[in-house]
Amino acid sequence: MAEPAAALADDRVSEVTLIRTFCAQAATDLRLLADLHALELTVAGLQSLRDMGLPEVLVLQPAGFNAELARGLLRDSLQQEPTPAFMDQLATDFAAIYLNGSLHAHPSESVWLDDEELTCQQPMFEVRACYARHQLATPDWRRLPDDHLVNELLFVAHLLAEAAQQAEPQALLEEAARFLDEHLLRWLTPFTERVSQRCQTRFYAALAMLSGLCVEQLRDLLAGMLDVSRPTAEALEARFKAQALKAAEPQALRYFPGTAAGW
Numbered sequence: 001m002a003e004p005a006a007a008l009a010d011d012r013v014s015e016v017t018l019i020r021t022f023c024a025q026a027a028t029d030l031r032l033l034a035d036l037h038a039l040e041l042t043v044a045g046l047q048s049l050r051d052m053g054l055p056e057v058l059v060l061q062p063a064g065f066n067a068e069l070a071r072g073l074l075r076d077s078l079q080q081e082p083t084p085a086f087m088d089q090l091a092t093d094f095a096a097i098y099l100n101g102s103l104h105a106h107p108s109e110s111v112w113l114d115d116e117e118l119t120c121q122q123p124m125f126e127v128r129a130c131y132a133r134h135q136l137a138t139p140d141w142r143r144l145p146d147d148h149l150v151n152e153l154l155f156v157a158h159l160l161a162e163a164a165q166q167a168e169p170q171a172l173l174e175e176a177a178r179f180l181d182e183h184l185l186r187w188l189t190p191f192t193e194r195v196s197q198r199c200q201t202r203f204y205a206a207l208a209m210l211s212g213l214c215v216e217q218l219r220d221l222l223a224g225m226l227d228v229s230r231p232t233a234e235a236l237e238a239r240f241k242a243q244a245l246k247a248a249e250p251q252a253l254r255y256f257p258g259t260a261a262g263w
Helices: 002-038 043-052 065-079 084-099 109-113 122-132 149-163 170-198 202-226 233-248
Strands: none
Touching: 002 149, 002 202, 043 065, 065 202, 084 202, 109 122, 109 170, 122 149, 122 170, 149 170, 149 202, 170 202, 170 233
């Protein structure tokens, strides 16, 4: 009986090692995507992306027509000569997506989930609470709100990087999956679809498409690692509505003798 038990233990160690290795690599992918959404591209930055072999360097490689299209657009855009006109087009697109809102595709969760499409609403505070549980805080929430795409990608990367350091990473993987379900994946696909349809450059169309598809693939892989099926969109929305109704219920006032002035 000892030999089968030892074999099972070895299999478990090998499985955890593979999971930890993947988590470290996926965290690197998400940090790279976050950087590309956060920083305007320069000529040196384009050369760096060529040198590293984007998009093939990513461990997240979603399948399907849209993924192949996105990777092809990205390869083509990185091979373009960085002329002043080309760099101006990239700068214009960056501003339209991330700075001035002219595409009507704001890169923050609140705008997509709030009924009035306002920034810095309840989702931002919920995300902030997630960060606080890990002693994390955004450097400047007025410039990049807590629920900005960049910050949410970086938080998932943080959870994966932490999981890569754990002998038993399951709890952190569960938290990453929950954060994706309750926050990032509630709005990422509509955002990336709108950007890819309305932006002017192949680079930012590809970046948007690939970001959404990579995060979707990550969530599918987490489901496999955790051996728990992804909840359907309908199940998630029902959960969110129930939570909202409960939060809106009036709270009964309780009187504690001696704590307030009497008549």
